[in-house]
Amino acid sequence: MTLNISKKIPIGTRFEFGQHHFHFGEEIVELTDSSHLLNDIDALHQRIDVDGYLFIRGFHPREAAEKAALWTLQAIGKNGGIKPNTPVEQGIISDDNRTFSFFRQTEVAHAKPILDVVDSQETMRFYEEFLGGPVITFDKRWLRCMATGGHNHFHYDSVYVGRGTQNRYTMWSALTDINLENGPLVICLNSHRHNQLKSTYGATDMDRDLTDAVFSTEPREMVDKFGFTLATAHFQPGDVIIFGLYMMHSSAPNRSDCYRISIDTRYQLACEEKDERFYFRDDGTWLGNFYNKNVKYKPMADLRKEWGLD
Numbered sequence: 103m104t105l106n107i108s109k110k111i112p113i114g115t116r117f118e119f120g121q122h123h124f125h126f127g128e129e130i131v132e133l134t135d136s137s138h139l140l141n142d143i144d145a146l147h148q149r150i151d152v153d154g155y156l157f158i159r160g161f162h163p164r165e166a167a168e169k170a171a172l173w174t175l176q177a178i179g180k181n182g183g184i185k186p187n188t189p190v191e192q193g194i195i196s197d198d199n200r201t202f203s204f205f206r207q208t209e210v211a212h213a214k215p216i217l218d219v220v221d222s223q224e225t226m227r228f229y230e231e232f233l234g235g236p237v238i239t240f241d242k243r244w245l246r247c248m249a250t251g252g253h254n255h256f257h258y259d260s261v262y263v264g265r266g267t268q269n270r271y272t273m274w275s276a277l278t279d280i281n282l283e284n285g286p287l288v289i290c291l292n293s294h295r296h297n298q299l300k301s302t303y304g305a306t307d308m309d310r311d312l313t314d315a316v317f318s319t320e321p322r323e324m325v326d327k328f329g330f331t332l333a334t335a336h337f338q339p340g341d342v343i344i345f346g347l348y349m350m351h352s353s354a355p356n357r358s359d360c361y362r363i364s365i366d367t368r369y370q371l372a373c374e375e376k377d378e379r380f381y382f383r384d385d386g387t388w389l390g391n392f393y394n395k396n397v398k399y400k401p402m403a404d405l406r407k408e409w410g411l412d
């Protein structure tokens with residue numbers, strides 16, 4: 103097995119985040135690796151209670167994550183997304199620069215190379231021990247392949263996937279090498295303890311309340327207005343971040359010419375209430391988000407005024 107070891111990001115390193123930039127050691131820091139605690143469930147609980155996340159390098163065997171990435175790149179290749187005359191495994195983006203989200207394409211996202219990572223015996227056993235009983239994972243899995251410029255915006259997962267038990271964890275798994283240029287996931291430290299955000303924005307259900315789901319598209323305000331320190335890392339295939347429903351996170355735009363591939367999946371106790379939107383129905387599909395058609399979502403700017411968070 104290959105160990106994922108990474109050199110520390112030097113203090114002062116500049117991090118480009120869209121129109122903004124931040125320097126390591128001041129407004130952005132490196133995530134704390136908890137991989138040495140993997141066999142100490144009590145220590146992991148303490149850490150996630152305090153920090154709101156677990157960053158575990160090499161949680162998945164690197165080889166399995168690489169196989170999943172290659173499988174995904176082959177699917178992209180079949181859709182014309184790989185630059186002609188380049189090896190598919192390099193993941194070089196073709197000129198039309200399309201971001202691929204294999205969310206509903208179960209022939210890709212539920213294939214063996216993917217489930218061998220996110221539904222592996224080791225993964226499920228980890229959550230059984232971590233949560234203390236039999237566990238389930240959503241049928242929906244978010245397999246994301248960001249082209250150049252592709253990224254997400256700041257949100258709590260509660261707003262999208264927060265029905266039923268609150269004792270549910272997101273696992274974001276890097277399948278390719280995702281360094282500071284490739285659009286890494288960025289979290290806002292201590293956002294899991296921001297009571298005003300949690301009780302206002304965090305309490306919305308975008309499909310029930312018909313509210314915009316993205317809290318902010320501006321990384322600068324997360325630091326300057328909300329006082330958060332950002333945290334990220336240079337991720338290698340198989341590295342994961344695990345966090346609860348109330349951890350503000352985003353990704354930076356991919357600044358490279360290679361696909362940035364990750365998958366995010368959710369785990370909870372089987373005996374606790376599910377979020378039914380993300381499980382197969384009889385017709386073999388799930389409902390998902392945005393199922394209300396021809397509706398208007400209340401703008402986040404208006405909501406933020408109401409909440410006193412503008």
Ligand SMILES: O=C(O)CCC(=O)C(=O)O
Nearest residue numbers: 246254272274353364366
């Ligand atoms: O990969 C991304 O850019 C976003 C991931 C995300 O929102 C999640 O893991 O919950």
Ligand SMILES: [Fe+2]
Nearest residue numbers: 257258259351
């Ligand atoms: Fe998310």
